[in-house]
Amino acid sequence: MNSLLEQLCNLNGPSGNEDLVREFILERIKPFAETKVDALGNIIAFKQGKKRSPVKLLLDAHMDEVGFIITSITEEGYLRFTTTGGIDPSVFLARRVIINNKITGVISTKPIHLQNQDERKKIPQADKMVIDIGAKDKQEAEKYVTCGDYAVFDSTFQPFGQNLIMSKAIDDRAGCYILMNLLCSESEYDFYATFTVQEELGLRGAKTAAFSVRPDSCIVIEATTAADIAGVSEENQVCRLNSGPVISFMDNSTVYDREYYSQTFKVANELGIPCQTKSVVAGGNNSGAISVSASGVRTLSVSVPCRYLHSPYSVASLTDIKNTQKLISALIPRIASGKI
Amino acid sequence: MNLTDLLKDLSNQAGVSGLSNALNAAKSCLSEFVDEVYIKNGSVIGSINGKYDYTILLDAHIDEIGMVVTSIEKNGFVRVSKIGAVDVRTLPAQPVNIWGKERITGIFCSTPPHLSKKDKDKEVPDITEMYIDTGLPAERLKEIVSPGDRVTFMQQAKQMLEGKLTGKSFDNRASVAALIETARKLKDKPPECNVVFLLSDQEELGCRGAKTAAFDLSPNEAIAVDVSFGDFPDVPAHKSGKLGNGPMIGISPVLSKSITEKIKQIAKSQNIKHQFEVMGGETSTNADVINLAKSGIPCGLVSIPLRNMHTTVEVICEEDVKNTAELLFAYVTSCGLNKGGQTNE
Secondary structure (H helix, E strand, C coil): CCHHHHHHHHCCCECCCCHHHHHHHHHHHHHHCEEEECCCCCEEEEECCCECCCCCEEEEEECCECEEEEEEECCCCCEEEEEECCCCHHHCCCCEEEECCCEEEEECCCCHHHCCHHHHHCCCCHHHCCEECCCCCHHHHCCCCCCCCEEEECCCCEEECCCEEEECCHHHHHHHHHHHHHHCCCCCECEEEEEECCHHHCCHHHHHHHHHHCCCEEEEEEEEECCCCCCCCHHHCCCCCCCCCEECCECCCCECCHHHHHHHHHHHHHHCCCCEECCCCCCCCCHHHHCCCCCCCEEEEEEEEEECCCCCCEEEEHHHHHHHHHHHHHHHHHHHCCCC | CCHHHHHHHHHHCCCECCCCHHHHHHHHHHHCCCCEEEEECCEEEEEECCCECCEEEEEEECCECEEEEEEECHHHEEEEEEECCCCHHHCCCCEEEEECCCEEEEEECCCCHHHCCCCCCCCCCCHHHCCEECCCCHHHHHHHCCCCCEEEECCCCEECCCCEEEECCHHHHHHHHHHHHHHHHHHHCCCCCEEEEEEECCHHHCCHHHHHHHHHHCCCEEEEEEEEEECCCCCCHHHCECCCCCCEEEECCCCCHHHHHHHHHHHHHCCCCCEEEECCCCCCCCHHHHCCCCCCCCEEEEEEEEECCCCCCEEEEHHHHHHHHHHHHHHHHCCCCCCCCCECC
């Protein structure tokens, strides 16, 4: 099992509170790249290669994960909350969370025995739920938690099935992991790397990071929805685990550079690694902010296929992660040199 | 093992009816404090012999809710059916243990966002329409898992603030722990009557284990110990007990009035923190069937308040478990309803 990936996935970094992830990454990439942190908290790194790049290339991965923010504390000592990023209530009803990296809380529910027929068939909305930390009243709860504090799923990275992993934050620590590896190894050409904040809140970190870097071209490294699960028809599966990195032609945020899209498949073919198309126009990522920054950026998105995104346990394949890194590593000199 | 560790350990054990992990763990704990302990029909039975020919049965069901594999699908997915009242709303992206030829990890599929209906009123599917992902190739999965294999929730118990604990299966391992704690106390102060501890099977499937065990053991009287609804904003106050306020003494026409009165009197005289739970009929606990065993066995009910029942985030207060053991200990050392008489000799 890969310990860097495991450590990254287990860090708590809900959107708006990415400090732990940022510190972890900075400490490890500093010997290999010039780094700075911008006003929003993005890491902006420059990797010096053996050659100068005719095309200014940016590689991006976001540090934040979906989570929760405490909005108020009730008289009985329960915490009201809202989500930071899009999370379906069905994956946080009756689940455990960690507040401020230390307080255990549970998102509570009326027991099944007391639910009426209608209640049994519906998931309550987040504003109808509370987090129980065991405090006896508001005063006691306030000793540990205050409004604006963050919570994340209480979930630990684990190996799963055959050569798979399960974790709360594969989206997008898998991207951070690949980007760290690329920064910490030798590169033929110069490139920029950004580890961005607040992707889950509307691609906010990438907006300012792209402004700082002003790249010509960009590769966004992501984790994307794989719906290759039982009960989903083939045309709705989007992409599949163990079928290699996922290349998008279009999603809800971006129409991708056509040339990069098709050349990427050729490169994968040359490398002899599998590569797949994101076959449904859905979701979005930092490309949406980066591709339209300044006078426009040629953008490519290469993603790790991932089941159960934005839940306590998303699932991805270690082989896909390895192949995604391999592919991007081969794309850097080709794009930076202007060959493609 | 102190009570906190005992509670956590029992909560962590897999104990859907048909699995023996929880049974073996409880049996081994109990064996330190009783004269005899054995497993019969999926229930653990331990006994302490007193000098009177009079037997008080203390019951706590040991089984938990869970699932059973019904079919193996292609591409590494399995389908399941419920064992007990599983709240299907809480299943998406829920990790589980599948107990096949070896234990494997599974995760309930959750509908990806792009496929979920925008409609906020979307209906929760039936469990038979849900799948568990194992991440294994179909051939490998078929070697390990077969229909009938049990599935339990994957959750490790944790401590919260104010002596509270959260985890799965505190329904009813909290009561199992209370019984073991009672046995531990009796080791230092042996009772004059016989005490039988019944950690019964299949309560979640309709109190079946207690029904046959009560017939088999034929005690003079019994107390069922279970969990009941803890205080929570969504739960009506009159249907719940407050966590930390002690065991809830059950009051219902179906329970033995004299046992209930004696429990109340002991709680009061011994100054043991307690509260009441009044029901108009059947209690949905093993007390309902023990009362009707043979030609009738007088039975009382004591419950430990618990939040989020039948989920992986059940919450209890350790102090309530301690007080429950205190109350049961005081009850059996006073010989229950026995007015003092026949010796075993």
